[in-house]
Amino acid sequence: MPADEKPTASVWTRPRPRQREHLTREQIVAEAIRLLDAEGVEELSMRKLGTRLGTAATSLYRHVANKGELIELVVDDVYGEPDVPTAVDGTRWRAAVTRTATELRAMPLHHPWIAPELGQVGLVHIDPNAMPMSSTLLAQFEAAGSPTDEMNQTMGTLMAYVIGIATAEAACLSLIARSGTTEQEWVAGLRPAFDEATQEHPRLRSGSSAQQDVHPQRIRDDNFAYGLDRVLDGLAARLTP
Missing domain, CATH: 1.10.10.60 (Homeodomain-like)
Known part of the structure; x- marks a missing residue:
């Protein structure tokens, strides 16, 4: 320096x-x-x-x-709140990473204010609680067979997905909380306007109609799990047997 x-x-x-x-x-x-x-x-x-x-x-x-x-x-x-697995097993890496990702997603959902702050405390976290979590994730990917020169990018890809989707969820839930309604009531209140706006967009309408009786939280959980599985599918394809 x-x-x-x-x-x-x-x-x-x-x-x-x-x-x-x-x-x-x-x-x-x-x-x-x-x-x-x-x-x-x-x-x-x-x-x-x-x-x-x-x-x-x-x-x-x-x-x-x-x-x-x-x-x-x-x-x-x-x-320090997430309860993440610390045991490293190359045959069970996906379950461990999935649990860690789910716990990380919960952070902005429980503390909506944290989402925009994550990028402001430094691109490289040297915080005592953040570093062990990152180190454990790297160990999981290493045990799974991730190429050594790709492990940081692998972890970065996972974190970008988890924090990105959780940030969007936290922002939406904060908006709903300020409205004084429940998530289910808020979504139901929007449906008439959405149905009218999508009359000329049948693909959008059919997808939404199929989920109109499903609780919004269940939809969010399912969407997160689907996206996480696809991210892990992509990362798994890069693993060395």
């Missing part, structure tokens, strides 16, 4: 400050997640967070330098 070039700033690249009071970093992160789940990232501020914790914003800055560092911390904490 050139002498005049500064390293990328990250909460994980500087020493953790000593605890000087009853407030801990873990308490700050936990309350920040509760605030984000309830109000969204637009409402997150150090002042509001301090009020919720019963302290001044200046106390928070002893633990995190700024809002960006706080986002890094909460994203990593959420990355």
